[in-house]
Amino acid sequence: MSKESERVMSSSLTIDDKPVIITVASELKPYKPASETYTLEELQAAVGGYIQLITLANNYRMVIDEEGKIKSKPINLQATLLAHECGAIFPNDVINGDALVCRDELID
Numbered sequence: 001m002s003k004e005s006e007r008v009m010s011s012s013l014t015i016d017d018k019p020v021i022i023t024v025a026s027e028l029k030p031y032k033p034a035s036e037t038y039t040l041e042e043l044q045a046a047v048g049g050y051i052q053l054i055t056l057a058n059n060y061r062m063v064i065d066e067e068g069k070i071k072s073k074p075i076n077l078q079a080t081l082l083a084h085e086c087g088a089i090f091p092n093d094v095i096n097g098d099a100l101v102c103r104d105e106l107i108d
Contacts, residue, residue, distance in 0.1 A: 015082075015101050017103065018032075019032060019033070019102035019103070019106060020101055020102075021046055021098050021099065021100050021101075022079045022082070022101060023076070023098050024074040024076045024097065024098060026076075026077060026078045031100055031102075033106055037105070037107065038107055043107070046100040047063055047064055047065040047068075047098055047099065047100060048065055048073075048098065049065035049066065049067050049071065049097075050065065050067060051063050051064070051066060052064050052065070053107065054083055054089065056082065056083070056086040056088055056101070057086045059103055060101060060102065060103060060104065061101070061102060061103075061104055061107055062083060062099050063099065063101075063102070063107070064095055064096075064097060064100075065096070068095070068096030068097035069094075071096075074096065074097070075095070075096055076096065076097060076099055079095040079101075080093075080094045082101070083095055
């Protein structure tokens with residue numbers, strides 16, 4: 001497998017094979033599951049609410065707070081850019097709140 005297929009990128013962000021939370025402050029924070037895959041509770045804790053899954057490129061998923069907009073969470077510019085560049089959300093849509101990005105196989 002090439003290095004290119006092992007990560008997901010936007011024009012200003014590269015996420016390698018390790019799961020990270022993209023914060024609304026554009027920080028990348030490591031977030032490993034307690035076991036081989038995340039539990040629902042771990043995913044909810046990562047984003048602060050009910051989860052919504054977004055499919056990105058190269059077998060990656062983004063996990064966001066399903067009610068981020070309703071809760072008036074701040075726009076996450078880096079997560080929004082990444083989702084747009086992967087064609088995962090509509091052009092006029094945004095991600096609100098922190099977002100977890102990880103490989104598909106870490107989500108049951």
